[in-house]
Amino acid sequence: MTDRTVLITGTSSGIGLAAAVGAARAGWKVVATMRDPRKADALLKAAAEAGVSDAVQVERLDVTDAESVTACLAEVVAEHGRLDAVVNNAGAGHLGTVEQDDMSAVRRAMEVNYFGVVEVTRAALPHLRATRGRLVTVTSVGGVIGQPFNEAYCAAKFAVEGFMESLVPVAASVGVDVSVVEPGAVASEFVAALGIDIPALVAAAGSYAPALQAYIARTQQSFGNAQTPAEAAAAVIDALTAERPPFRIQTSDWARDFTATKLADRDGSAVQSLMTAWVEGEELGG
Incomplete structure (x- = not known):
């Protein structure tokens, strides 16, 4: 596996950082991307501590900038000669409700996520087709079950899940495996990066204040028992290395139980069997 190259977005902290180090330890050449490479210190320190500095390369990539995406991928393929996997991890949270949200914030959540x-x-797909590679996307349990005061964030994650679920049989027809990884609460800088002034948010919530207070209290409690980024990232590494990864992978027992309230087809195999039949030309039944 030492010649295999994976590009991971959003690696300055959290799951992305842990996935970059974990993939390097698993034998991949890792192109760890972030919007601002000046924030790479934590990643480089973790890579050094794991003894994988030589396998981790930091590059700039802003997922909201098409030119940045194209330039980064072209540079990776030119340097390494191939791209075997991509992990879509970059994302941004957003807390608010639609009546009070600014539409620019809603659009921003959709742009990033x-x-x-x-x-x-x-x-990435042309390069992944060439290597019969793998596409892994970190979504969220919020991409399966909508959560209060997370309309914009969950809408974006629902959209990602629908996009990827639709892509699976099409990508498989050209040799590319597609998986989504669904974490629950993860103790990372993702939540801190929201920069929320909770008292001010509640004070401005008006009629929604009691519901918002209850939601925040419950969320703070759940993040007190959150997974570590490394625990969540282990599912990403499994998706990269498994011989036949499932489409849908939850990162913990809690996440599996939570999503099971909506997903009887927990790993996505029944839906994908049906969709594969659609693209393989099988006759309609019934």
């Missing part, structure tokens, strides 16, 4: 994934996927 959905259109950024589409942009990277679209640019």
